[in-house]
Amino acid sequence: MCMNTYGILLKVIMALGGLGLFLIGMKNMGEGLELAAGSKLRNLLEKITSNKFIAMLVGVLVTGVIQSSSATDAMVVGFANAGLMEFGQAIGVLFGAKIGTTVTSLLLAIDIKAFVPIFIFIGAVIITFCKKNNNKYYGQIAAGFGMLFLGLSLMSENLKWMGASDAFLSLANHLSNPAVGLLVGLVFTGIIQSSSASVGILMALGAAGVITDLRQAVFVVFGFNVGACSAAILSSLGANRTAKQIALSNLLISCFGAVIMTIIAVFLPFAQTINYFFPVENVGIAAQISATHIIFNIAITVILLPCSDIIMKITKLLLPDLNEEKEKMQTVYLDNRILTTPPMAVRQVEKECIRLGELAKKNYHYAMKAFFEQDKKYIEKVDKNEKVIDYLTHEITRYIVKINGLDIVDSDRKTMGVMYSAIQDIERIGDHAENISEHAQEMIDGNIEFTEDAVAELRKLDELVTKLIDDGLLMFNSQQVDYKLAKSVIETESSLDSHTKIFKYNHIKRMNDGKCSAENGTLFLDMLTVLERVGDHANNVAFSIPRNKLGLALQLK
Secondary structure: OHHHHHHHHHHHHHHHHHHHHHHHHHHHHHHHHHHHHOHHHHHHHHOOOOOHHHHHHHHHHHHHHHOOHHHHHHHHHHHHHOOOOOHHHHHHHHHHHHHHOHHHHHHHOOOOHHHHHHHHHHHHHHHHHOOOHHHHHHHHHHHHHHHHHHHHHHHHHHOHHHHOOHHHHHHHHHOOOHHHHHHHHHHHHHHHOOHHHHHHHHHHHHHOOOOOOHHHOHHHHHHHHHHOOHHHHHHHOOOOHHHHHHHHHHHHHHHHHHHHHHHHHHHOOHHHHHHHHOOHHHHOHHHHHHHHHHHHHHHHHHHHHHHHHHHHHHHHHHOOOOOOOOOOOOOOOOOHHHHHOHHHHHHHHHHHHHHHHHHHHHHHHHHHHHHHHOOHHHHHHHHHHHHHHHHHHHHHHHHHHHHHOOOOOHHHHHHHHHHHHHHHHHHHHHHHHHHHHHHHHHHHHHOOOOOHHHHHHHHHHHHHHHHHHHHHHHHHHHOOOOHHHHHHHHHHHHHHHHHHHHHHHHHHHHHHOOOOOHHHHHHHHHHHHHHHHHHHHHHHHHOOOOHHHHOHHHHHO
16 A cells, blocks of 8 residues: 555656646747747737738737747737737737647647657757757757657656546546536636646546546636636736736637537537547547647637627727826836747837937927027926936836846847947937037026027038938838938038037137127037037937948948
8 A cells, every 4th residue: 555655656746747847848849939930920910900810810820839829818918018009909819829829739639759759859959059049949949849748748657547546537527517627627727827738738637548538628628718818817917908908808708718619518419529520549538638629719719700899899898998198208118028029029129219219309309499499398398308218218228138138039139239229329319408408598597699600500510410310210210221321321420520610610710709708609619519419329329230230331430
């Protein structure tokens, strides 16, 4: 008896080890696929339209890549919170994610035990000997794939004792009760937050002989799909109203689907039909569980996708829109939820940097209006926007640090270095705009006036600086080098330097001739210095592009 108990304990430990290996394998394979896809995944998500059928196909492809509908659901919530995706676009992706998640169970249903060690070995060799991260990701995929199957095999082999236990067989029989099966599936997947992993574990129990009849697994599988919504719900906590609506609609889709399919399974021979097309004696109970998972998700998509507008109306009835404006003192595109998808997080940083650049450009224009028109309302706008610029710079920097702590491809790491450098120059443009507004305040308070020649010279420099900022941001925002644009930036910056020197000489002459006072002279020279520095920073921003893209532009500089 003691030896029997000891033997069972060892098998339980081995099964737990198999479960751990299975979960790690799934995580590594999903992350490897996601990182290998890189910008392709990012571009795919950015092309999502309001067409729910196209959005569904995108959801299928993305979830098929990252191997987790829970991760896709949480990602969609993050995109919505960052303003990247609207409710109408997201609901199609949610349906697609439910089909995409069946890829894992389909793979698990294939018997490739003999090849599992080869996948792990190939993956280990690639990870160990390849220096480039881009190649290591393929090793991560292979090793993760192998560990996934090895973990499943370990679980199946070491849970067979449960199949010989009357107590466990009796418990398994209770799962054929719809309420019990749904509740068990919901709670279990709600804890581990992955329907793919839950189905894999259930398949292992089937292979071990614990689940002997498909009717014991059908309702559990339905419950898995409801429990998988927990990741999106948790992700929506603290998010905006659109993100919360998406999480709620995802839950409604799974609940409606579970109810519809439960009714079908209770009143129609659902399990018997699957057994007819996939006989248990030929494919095994594990493959039947996989087929149930696939049929469930395809069926609810076919049934409910045409009714998605109704689901959206129900969602908005339960969680209505709020007429509230977004606070300005906050990031628009950055969201910690998107950090689970590094390629998308990188793109979001680029968008936030573009927003920062436009805000700094606007502040410069306000400052020059305040200076030329001596209008205090523009000074107030500059002060208000400067606080936002400082805040955004700080938040973008923090987000870049987080991204650099992730496993990202080399090109994205270079991009983050470029973005970090650029925001320092953009912030300095904002600081100089504040300096200009302070000079405007001095002119208002001291009733200071410049000669017509001096004003004309400052307007000329303003024209050159404005062109530098416009062209610089245009080149930076595209992250591509346009020969004509690069040449224009360089020539404009050179012209700015030349004009600044000439205007300094002209003003000193005016002071010597008594046309300007010492106070006016100091303020004018300060303005020349500030405008020249704004031009320098705009030039730096223009060429804040990864060196491998600069090419001829670097030679031009």
